[in-house]
Amino acid sequence: MVASENLAGGEPARQEQKTHKAGRFAPSPTGDLHLGNLRTAILAEAWARATGRRFLLRVEDLDRVRSGSTERQLEQLTALGITWDEEPLIQSTRGQAHDDVLKRLMDGGYLFECYCSRKDIREASSAPHAIPGHYPGTCLHLSDDEREERRVFLASQGRVPALRLNAPAASWQVHDELHGDFEGPVDHVVLRRNDGAIAYNLAVVVDDAFQGVDQVVRGDDLLMQSPAQSCLASLLGYAEPVYVHVPLAINANGARLAKRDGAVTLPDLEDLGYGTTDVVRWISNSLGVLSGPPPENTKDLLALLDEKTLRAMPTKPWIIEAIHR
Ligand code: GLU
Numbered sequence: 001m002v003a004s005e006n007l008a009g010g011e012p013a014r015q016e017q018k019t020h021k022a023g024r025f026a027p028s029p030t031g032d033l034h035l036g037n038l039r040t041a042i043l044a045e046a047w048a049r050a051t052g053r054r055f056l057l058r059v060e061d062l063d064r065v066r067s068g069s070t071e072r073q074l075e076q077l078t079a080l081g082i083t084w085d086e087e088p089l090i091q092s093t094r095g096q097a098h099d100d101v102l103k104r105l106m107d108g109g110y111l112f113e114c115y116c117s118r119k120d121i122r123e124a125s126s127a128p129h130a131i132p133g134h135y136p137g138t139c140l141h142l143s144d145d146e147r148e149e150r151r152v153f154l155a156s157q158g159r160v161p162a163l164r165l166n167a168p169a170a171s172w173q174v175h176d177e178l179h180g181d182f183e184g185p186v187d188h189v190v191l192r193r194n195d196g197a198i199a200y201n202l203a204v205v206v207d208d209a210f211q212g213v214d215q216v217v218r219g220d221d222l223l224m225q226s227p228a229q230s231c232l233a234s235l236l237g238y239a240e241p242v243y244v245h246v247p248l249a250i251n252a253n254g255a256r257l258a259k260r261d262g263a264v265t266l267p268d269l270e271d272l273g274y275g276t277t278d279v280v281r282w283i284s285n286s287l288g289v290l291s292g293p294p295p296e297n298t299k300d301l302l303a304l305l306d307e308k309t310l311r312a313m314p315t316k317p318w319i320i321e322a323i324h325r
Contacts, residue, residue, distance in 0.1 A: 008237025023048030023215040026058040029069035032265035036249025036257045039283045044217035046305040057088040081298030098198040113161035114139040115150035135188040163192040172227035176243040184227035209238035220245035249318040286318040
């Protein structure tokens with residue numbers, strides 16, 4: 001879809017690649033990558049390579065960064081045999097570009113200040129006619145005096161108002177290679193948080209466009225965010241990416257895989273005597289689309305994953321039953 005209005009015109013894509021197709025993997029450096037992350041990384045490279053795209057990496061280090069984690073994650077991806085075609089983009093170096101886009105949106109009238117606390121939102125969104133989990137629109141219709149009063153109150157607590165998107169559409173359709181056409185609410189997503197930090201939903205859109213990314217492969221927990229992100233891309237005059245939301249790894253209780261599930265990272269598995277060959281084998285078997293003996297390294301696995309095979313991949317999660325302890 002294309003927004004009927006947009007704010008086209010901004011920074012040029014990196015190395016004039018706007019037409020140069022690319023896929024990417026964009027981990028947050030919050031700790032070592034677990035099996036689910038590693039599987040998503042392999043699938044992201046597989047989709048990019050199988051569709052004739054370049055493959056890029058972006059370190060999403062705006063939030064909750066654990067010291068040393070960026071270097072460790074890059075080492076782990078290298079150990080697994082993932083290769084990328086450019087220096088990784090470190091998101092925290094992109095502050096000026098993020099601020100510029102925020103200003104363009106503000107000048108265009110597409111942002112509004114939100115003074116709500118989490119509790120305010122929780123309470124208002126549980127009202128009878130509200131959409132659960134969605135921003136209830138509390139701060140959209142305040143008078144100037146009410147805004148000023150709330151600004152002063154937040155300032156007294158050392159906070160600033162969050163900035164939310166006032167999008168020109170209530171819902172948006174994206175295309176996902178595994179989920180088909182997917183339409184969902186745009187919601188009034190936060191683009192700058194009330195601690196002043198740039199929010200994920202802004203940074204991801206601006207930086208994908210900058211890197212020339214036109215294929216976004218990531219965990220399917222983010223499928224619901226894609227309509228807002230795609231709408232924002234269109235509003236900014238960027239090409240909207242095609243999506244591939246791949247299933248997550250979960251534990252036997254159905255919860256998203258986490259460190260507490262045992263040895264789920266390369267260093268922990270290594271301590272138990274498992275290496276990258278085992279991990280590639282497990283990941284190959286988990287995809288549910290390959291027959292014959294599983295490959296022993298990522299290069300061989302990528303060679304087996306052509307576009308047709310990737311498209312046939314089931315969307316059910318990868319259940320990691322017993323963690324190899
Ligand atoms: N950095 C996000 C994460 O690690 C992924 C964002 C994305 O791929 O859009 O969960």
